[in-house]
Amino acid sequence: MIEVQGLRKRIGNVQALDGLSFRAEDGQITGLLGPNGAGKTTALRTLFGLLKADEGRALVNGLDVQSNTVEAKRQLGLFPDPFGLYERLTPREYIHYFATVNGLSKAEARRATDEVLAQMQMQEIADRRCKGFSQGQRMKTALAQAIVHRPNNIILDEPSRGLDVMSTRILRQTLSDLRDQGHCVLFSSHVMQEVAALCDQVIIIAKGKLVAQGSPQELCRITGQTSLEEAFIQLIGTDEGIAA
Numbered sequence: 001m002i003e004v005q006g007l008r009k010r011i012g013n014v015q016a017l018d019g020l021s022f023r024a025e026d027g028q029i030t031g032l033l034g035p036n037g038a039g040k041t042t043a044l045r046t047l048f049g050l051l052k053a054d055e056g057r058a059l060v061n062g063l064d065v066q067s068n069t070v071e072a073k074r075q076l077g078l079f080p081d082p083f084g085l086y087e088r089l090t091p092r093e094y095i096h097y098f099a100t101v102n103g104l105s106k107a108e109a110r111r112a113t114d115e116v117l118a119q120m121q122m123q124e125i126a127d128r129r130c131k132g133f134s135q136g137q138r139m140k141t142a143l144a145q146a147i148v149h150r151p152n153n154i155i156l157d158e159p160s161r162g163l164d165v166m167s168t169r170i171l172r173q174t175l176s177d178l179r180d181q182g183h184c185v186l187f188s189s190h191v192m193q194e195v196a197a198l199c200d201q202v203i204i205i206a207k208g209k210l211v212a213q214g215s216p217q218e219l220c221r222i223t224g225q226t227s228l229e230e231a232f233i234q235l236i237g238t239d240e241g242i243a244a
Contacts, residue, residue, distance in 0.1 A: 001026050002047060002153050002186055006056035009042055009208075016042040017053065018208035024186045024201070026152065029179045031199035032188040035236060039208040040188040044157050047186075048078050060153055074103050077146035079156040079187075087131035091122055091141045094130065095148050102149035109148075116148045120174070136167035143174060154178060156187035160194060172198060192229040202228070206236045 002024040009017040016039045024030035032040050045051045047058045049065050049072070058065040063072040086094060092113055099109035117126050120140045125133070130141060139159075146154060156175075160168045175185055175198060189195050195202060196216045204211045204219070212219055212235050216228045223231040 001059075001061060001184055002030075002155075003059040004043065004047065004056065005059070007043065007046060007053045007058065008055040009039075009046060009051060009053050011042070016208055017046070017056075019056070020205060020208055020210055021056075022203045022205075022210055022213055024153075024184050024203075026184045027179060027182045028200040029175055029185040029187070029198050030201045030203060031195040032186065032203050032205065033192075033195060033232060034188075034205040034211075038205045040205065041157055042208075043205070044155055044186075044188060048076060048155060049073055070103075074149065075151050075153055077149070077151040077154040079146045079154065079159050080142050085130045085133070085138055085141060088129060090127050090129055091144065092117065092126045094141060095145045098145040099148045102151075104149055112148050112150065116144045120144050134167075135162070135164050136170055139163055139167050139171055143171070147178070152182075153184040153186070156185070158188055158190065160189065160191060168194075192227075192232065196228040204232060204235050211235050 005021050007017045007020040020039065020043060032043070034040050042051060046053050047065060049069050052066060060072040060075050063075065065072045095116060096109050096113045099112050100106065104112055117123055120143065122140055122144065125137055130138070133141070159171055163171065179185055200215060201213065202216055202219060203213045214222070219228060219231045219235070220226060223234045225231040225234060
């Protein structure tokens with residue numbers, strides 16, 4: 001489970017997070033929605049310990065990210081930019097490296113790497129260098145390194161950005177599978193159809209604050225709208241905010 005409690009973060013003259021609180025549960029896909037500059041990426045980076053909050057707490061399975069940084073990060077998988085792979089490495093080498101970075105012994109890392117390559121159906125490309133990989137192959141490699149150490153929680157910042165249709169389908173199916181296996185999946189996106197189709201819970205933030213949280217159906221019901229997009233527009237257009 002992932003939880004943030006009263007996060008505040010100022011970056012320069014901008015109050016990026018302003019008392020933000022929400023929770024993402026195990027066995028669910030939770031989507032983080034908000035207009036540009038709402039604080040989505042800042043919240044995710046704070047959760048992963050890349051930024052330090054001015055106030056508040058970020059918790060991963062009850063562990064405070066600031067005071068238990070190493071243990072908390074081992075229980076997180078962070079999906080990186082798939083276009084930033086080390087192209088001279090093979091997927092096996094790349095995934096194995098990150099397995100050891102996340103605390104697995106060399107023997108454990110080898111076993112975990114073999115398992116995730118099979119899980120992602122990557123055996124045919126496992127020992128090819130990443131240079132020249134298709135979008136789908138890059139996405140699979142990036143996601144495999146995020147889950148190789150078997151974290152219960154996976155964080156993704158706009159994971160479908162730049163992916164073609166087939167790669168996006170593979171990504172969506174993989175996230176659904178992780179949810180069905182009991183993982184907590186938290187991701188940000190600008191694609192309403194993606195959020196509506198995938199997410200069990202949706203968190204809407206604006207100006208660094210929580211505006212609403214609920215299932216896509218609940219958010220439509222409380223706003224009287226028939227689509228998540230229309231519900232989103234209505235919610236961020238009010239300063240009062242609604243919590244479902």
